[in-house]
Amino acid sequence: MPKPPWVWDEKEPQERESNWDKLAAWVAWLEEAYAPWVLLPPCWPVHEGLRTELTMYWYWHKWVMSAAVNPIDGVRWHQEIRRSATAWRELATCRHEPPVAHHGQIMAARLVKRDEYLAQARRTEEA
Template sequence: MNEDDLAKALALAGASDPYIVCWRDLDPQSTTEELERLAEWVAWVIHRYRVDHKTIPPCWPEHGALVEELSALRTYWESCYQDDANPADPLAFHRDLTLTLRRLRDWSSLLGCTRTTHRPELVS
């Protein structure tokens, strides 16, 4: 990642410290705002790491587990690129990115959404 890419991604994150979101505690307006903020970062990740729709489908904001996982990944990413971060933190992020992408792929497979079709989750 070059310095321009890093600066742009940090600007998209919108915070100088890692930003932790407790989705359960947000009101509907705050949820909408946080999803918009997260969507910018997720778009960057999809482009930067060439993640396909089988891992992060376009309808990811409609699936709570995907939102939680991506939000946690963003927080972790932000913490790894702080001024006081350990020089090994970016390597740790990339190690854990592999695990996160595997979980996202598993959840997306269970959801059955495609590039063009969203399958709502059944509420029991």
């Protein structure tokens, strides 16, 4: 089964580079056209989750503008972009400060706790 077009991990380097350029141009348009709703940090390309979400919105927008047959699809896109833009504002002042020294310890402890719950869930399913 082919991967969706917004998944770039198996694309050729030239196509990936072209996609980056097109996505960056679209994000610049989005920020201008949808200001003040959409306010992104300039470091958005290095935030994997944000970059992935923006890529999906880009493809969704292209579909709405070229293939959608019902205006509700465009209305839904606008509603969702505004909702996501609210969440993106938390990153708008990102400074890329190095994580605190104990960040790794906190994450390791969370994974240990998660693994305990995972084991509990598996035991429950087996019973």
